[in-house]
Amino acid sequence: MQQLETLVADAKALARAEVVPPSSAEQEVSRVMQICNACRYCEGFCAVFPAMTRRLDFGIADVHYLANLCHNCGACLHACQYAPPHEFLVNVPQAMARVRGETYQDYAWPPSLGRLYKRNGLTLCVGLAIGLALFLALGAAQNGALWGAGAGGGNFYSIFPHNLLVSLFAPVFLFAVLALAMGVRRFWREITPATSGAPVNAAAGAEAAHDVLRLKYLDGGHGEGCHDEDDAYTLARRRFHHLTFYGFMLCFAATAVATLYHYALGLQAPYDLPSIPKVLGAVGGVMLMLGTAGLWRLNLRRDPAQGDTSQRPMDRGFIALLFLVSASGIALWLARGSGAMPLLLCLHLGAVMALFATLPYGKFAHGIFRSAALVRHAVEKRLPNPVGLGAD
Structure with missing residues (x-):
């Protein structure tokens, strides 16, 4: 029965690819991939190009797969002899970024929220965080817990x-x-x-996990790094992504351990150093602040040719929320027991709730899609090349 359901799902996916016409962004990726497939100068740069060489045609599913394999490092743009101002106008990072922007909306559930976030990402994120914080502050004020004697004494x-x-x-x-x-x-x-439809085996899963956790393809394909504002190599983008990713994971781990403390061990917050939740939260919060501040700076300075500028509000909204969550969390810890603690608690909780509400519609969702694409790449590359194609 499960195999039958899988076959039906695959048939529906293929039917969609045949019925739904490609968008202009999807057509552009197909066009540049045809040119790149004839050139193959960049095939050693990242996972996109070996995957590309296994194809002669690029349908919608292939385009979505390749676009989410792309890490937007910019190396192929600076190496390409057909990049603008050449008449072929080949710009792989920008074409892939535009398709990724469409996938945020195409796969969003419900779709209307994906469209709203794409158009107004920064405003929506900051406005939602502030609105939720004000709502919580009003609730605390009604109970007399926002100031004075009812301000909590350090107990959230x-x-x-x-x-x-x-x-x-x-x-x-x-x-x-x-x-x-x-x-x-x-x-x-x-x-x-x-991507062949073959199931995921242990070796492919382990390789994909390794590539995801190391952000392997943010090294430009040669270990020297990405391009940002010019053609100079830099590892800054990879390092700030690592700080952001692992800082977020440590903060999430702190919350998980605190939940275990509360329900399994009967130990209630607040927790002090050197407790595990406090250590994980403090280290993770600092890492998250440094990572998001660095990514914001790089986003402001990045060459517009190396991406889709229409997605910057969405990107900056996610970065701003992550920074607000980490900064308010650190400030809340430092101000515990002071008169400012209740307001900082409302701000922190509002930012966390806004982050959760918007996670499925922006860069975080892309991280999930990219991981899925890397898993399928690890599966596909282990299979024989179709009709003699490929460079693996």
């Missing part, structure tokens, strides 16, 4: 009871998980037939 749960916080955050978090799962499920079902 005297301002907002634990069960209230769970009832507020659990639905938002579960919605984000559901929306991400629905999106990546559709993406996986579409690209699997286009």
Whole structure:
């Protein structure tokens, strides 16, 4: 029965590719890939080009797969002899970025939220965080917990009871998980037939995990790094991505351990050093602040040719929310027990809730899609090249 369901899903994905006409962005990726397939100068740069050489045609599923394999390092743009101002106008990073922007919307669930976030990412993220923080502050003020004697004395749960916080955050978090799962499920079902349809084995899964955790393809394909504002190589983008990713994971681990402390061990917050939740949260928060500040600076300075400038509000919205979550968390820790603690708690909780609500519709979702594409690449590269094609 499961095999039958898989075959039906694959048939639906292929039918969609045949019925839905490609967008102009998808047509542009197909065009530049045809040129790149004839040249192959860049085939050693990243996963995109070996995957490209296994194809003669580039349907919608192939284009979505290749676009999410691309890490936008910019190396192929500076190496390309057909890049602008050449008449062929080959710009692989920009073409791939525009398709990725479409996939955020195509696979978003529900789709209307994806369209709203794409157009107004920065405004939506900051406005949602501030609005939620004000809502929480009003609630705390009504209970007399926002200032004066009722300001909590360093205990968060005297301002907002634990069960209230769970009832507020659990639905938002579960919605984000559901929306991400629905999106990546559709993406996986579409690209699997286009990447041979073979199942994932242990070796392919381990290689993909290695590539994801190391951000392998942010090294420009040669270890020297990416291009940002010019043709100079730099590892800054890779390092700031690592700080952001692992800082986020440490903060998430701190929350998970604190949940274990509360429910399994009966130890209630707040936790002090050297407790595990506090160490994980403090280190993760600092890493997240440094990483997002660096990514913001790089985003402001990056050459417009190395990406899709229309996505910058969405990118900056995600970066701003991550920075606000980490900065307010560190400030909340430092101000615990002071009169500023309740307001900082409202700001931090509002930022966290806004982050959860917008996770499925921007860069975080792309990280999931990219990981799925890398898994399919690791599977595909282990198979014989079709009709003698390929460079693996």
